[in-house]
Amino acid sequence: MSEIFRELTVDLGERSYPIIIGSGLLGSTDLSPYVAGSQVMIVTNDTVAPLYLDKIRNSFPGKQVDTVVLPDGEKFKDWQTLNQIFDALLEQRHSRKTTLVALGGGVIGDMAGFAAACYQRGVPFIQVPTTLLSQVDSSVGGKTGINHPLGKNMIGAFHQPQVVLIDTDTLQTLPPREVSAGLAEVIKYGLIRDTEFLAWLEDNMDALVGLEAGALAEAIYRSCACKAEVVALDEREGGLRAILNLGHTFGHAIETFAGYGTWLHGEAVGTGMLMAADLSVREGMISRTDYERTANLIIRAGLPRLPPETMVPDDFMRLMAVDKKNVDGQLRLVLLKAIGNAIVTAGASSGHLSGTLSSFCQ
Ligand code: NAD
Ligand code: MG
Numbered sequence: 129m130s131e132i133f134r135e136l137t138v139d140l141g142e143r144s145y146p147i148i149i150g151s152g153l154l155g156s157t158d159l160s161p162y163v164a165g166s167q168v169m170i171v172t173n174d175t176v177a178p179l180y181l182d183k184i185r186n187s188f189p190g191k192q193v194d195t196v197v198l199p200d201g202e203k204f205k206d207w208q209t210l211n212q213i214f215d216a217l218l219e220q221r222h223s224r225k226t227t228l229v230a231l232g233g234g235v236i237g238d239m240a241g242f243a244a245a246c247y248q249r250g251v252p253f254i255q256v257p258t259t260l261l262s263q264v265d266s267s268v269g270g271k272t273g274i275n276h277p278l279g280k281n282m283i284g285a286f287h288q289p290q291v292v293l294i295d296t297d298t299l300q301t302l303p304p305r306e307v308s309a310g311l312a313e314v315i316k317y318g319l320i321r322d323t324e325f326l327a328w329l330e331d332n333m334d335a336l337v338g339l340e341a342g343a344l345a346e347a348i349y350r351s352c353a354c355k356a357e358v359v360a361l362d363e364r365e366g367g368l369r370a371i372l373n374l375g376h377t378f379g380h381a382i383e384t385f386a387g388y389g390t391w392l393h394g395e396a397v398g399t400g401m402l403m404a405a406d407l408s409v410r411e412g413m414i415s416r417t418d419y420e421r422t423a424n425l426i427i428r429a430g431l432p433r434l435p436p437e438t439m440v441p442d443d444f445m446r447l448m449a450v451d452k453k454n455v456d457g458q459l460r461l462v463l464l465k466a467i468g469n470a471i472v473t474a475g476a477s478s479g480h481l482s483g484t485l486s487s488f489c490q
Contacts, residue, residue, distance in 0.1 A: 134349045138268060138356040140363060143288045147268065147352050151341040153295040154256070155183035160191060162254055162290045165225025167192045171213055171240035172231040173200040176258055179301055184231055184256060194220045198236070202389065205235050205275045207283075213243040224248040227290070233259035233306075234266035238281070241272030245287035255289045258298040260310025260344075261394055264317075264351035267292045269359040280388075286364060292352075296344040308430035309394025311336060312375075314347050315425050316401060317354040320371050323468035325350045330421070333428040370453060371470040374462040375401030381447035382435050391436075398431030403488055408464040410480035418467050434488060441485035 133150030148157065168188045172181055177197045185193055196216035198209050217226065230240035230253060237255055244253035257267040273284020299307065314336075318326030328350070329336075335343035355372065362368040379400030383391055405422045408414045427433060435444075453460040458474045459481075465471045 134345055136349065136353055136356060138288070139360045140270075140288060143270075145289055145291055147292040147294065147356070149263075149294040149296065149345050149348050149352070151296050151345065153293055154180060154298065155186055157187055157293060158189065159187040159229075159254060159291070159293065160189055162252075163188060163191055163227045164252060165223065165227065166190075167220075167222050167226040168194070168229055169213075169217055169220070169222055169226055170195045170229045170231055171198065171236060171243065172196075173198045173204075173236055175200040176232045176236070180231060180258060180298060184229065192220075194222070198239070200235075202235055202275070205239055207274060207276075210239055210243060210274050213240065214247060217243075217247055222247075224251060226251050228253040229256060230254070230267075230289075231256045231258065232262075233257065234262040237262050237266050238272050238284070239274060241270075241287050241289065242274055242284055245272055245285035250287070252290050253287070255292040257292065257294060259302055260299055260307055260348075261313060263294045263296075263299075263348050264310060265313045265355065267294075268352050268355045270363070294348055294352075296341050296348065299339055299344060304430065305392060305395070307337070307339070308398075309392040311429035312394035312398040312401070312426070312431055314351050315422075315429060316372070316374050316397065317351045318425075319401065319405075319422065319464060319467065320374050320462075320470035321354050321358070321468060322350065325354070326421075326425075326467060329425060333425060337428070337430060367472075370472045371462055373453065374464070374470050375399075375404050377448050377451045377453065377459075377461055378403040378435075378444065380451065381444050382439070384447050385439050385443050386436050391432075395432055398426045398429065399433065399435055399488075402426055402433060403435075403484055404461065404463055406487065407461070407476060407480055407484040410483055411463060411476055413463060413465050414467060418464070421467070434490060437490050440489050441482065444485050444489075 168191050228244040230237040255267040257263045270286045270288040273281045276282040332343045375397045379396035382396040405419045460474045
C-alpha cells in the first residue's frame, strides 16, 4: 500500500463499512474479502470503462466477474438504463449472492446502488467512485436512486455499500470543471462542521486544484469523515443531515434556471454557499470577514461567484418555493451561525433575503 493510504469507518451498527482512500489503490487492492458469494457484476459507463475497467477487473481473484457498460450522462439515470443492469444480471445468471460494483461518478454509484437494493430484493454492493464529487459525497451515506421525468432522484432506496474504495489517481483524468465542482462540497464540510479543516483548505487549496495526491487524500478523508459522522447521527435525514444542504437551496434554483447540465451541481452549490454566507452576515450570525474567507476559497477552487447574468431575484423566489426542505410553504434555509456551525432555519427575515438576492443578481 502507498504511504498516503487512509481508512475510516462509517459507523452504522451492523451496516458499518470502511472507506479506503489513497493513491495507486485500483488494481492493487484485493476486494474479494468484501464479496460474500462467487459472482461480481461491475457497473460502469462508456467514459470510465476505457480508463479503469481493466484495473478493477483484477481486484476479485477467484470470482466470476461480469461487466455492464452504460451510456454516460445524467440523462441516462433513468428506468430504461437501470433495466440494462437487471438484463445483464439475469442474462449472466447472477444469484442472490452476487455483488454489484459501481465504477464511476455519482450517476453510476446511484444507479448501481439502486439496482443492488432491488435485485432479488437486495444484494450487496461496492462503491469505487471516480469523480471528486462521488468520492466526498455520493458514495458515502447509502442514498441510491434514479431520476423520473417529473423530478430528480425521485425513485430510490437507502442501501449502504460493503466498502468504498477511493483511488485519488482517478482524479488525474477528470475534467478540471468536475474537480472544481467536487471542491465545492469539500469546502461545504469545512463551513458546516469543521473550522480546522477550513483553515487547512485555505493552506492547501492550490495543491488540491493541482491534484497533489497527498492533499487530495487528506481532503477526501476529512470530507468523508464529516459526512460519515453526520450520516451516523441521522441515517435517514430526520434532522441533522439537512445541514449537508448548505448552499443547495440557492444552488438548485440556479441549476433549474440555467437548465440541468448547463451549470454543474457543484458550481451551483459554490455560488449558493456564498449567497447563504451573505445572508448569514445580514442575519448577524457571521462577520463580513468570515464571508470574505468563504468567497476566497470558492474563487480559488475555480468556482463561479455569481449566478447566471440573466437571473433576477424573482427567479430565485419562484424556484426556491418548491424546495424539499420547506415545511407548510415556509422557506427553510441552511445558514451559518458561525464558521463551522450550520443551522436549518425558517426564520431568515424576508428583507435580508431580498438584500442578498439583489446584491447577487447583476
Ligand atoms: P457524473 O457521475 O455524471 O460524472 C461526471 C462526468 O465525469 C461523467 O461524464 C463521467 O463519466 C465522468 N467521469 C467519471 N469519472 C471519471 C474519471 N476518473 N476521469 C474522467 N471522467 C470521469 O457526476 P458526479 O458529479 O460524479 O455525480 C453526480 C450525480 O451524483 C448526480 O446524479 C447526483 O444526483 C448524484 N448525487 C448523489 C448523492 C447521494 O447521496 N447518493 C449525493 C450527491 C450527488
Ligand atoms: Mg450536493
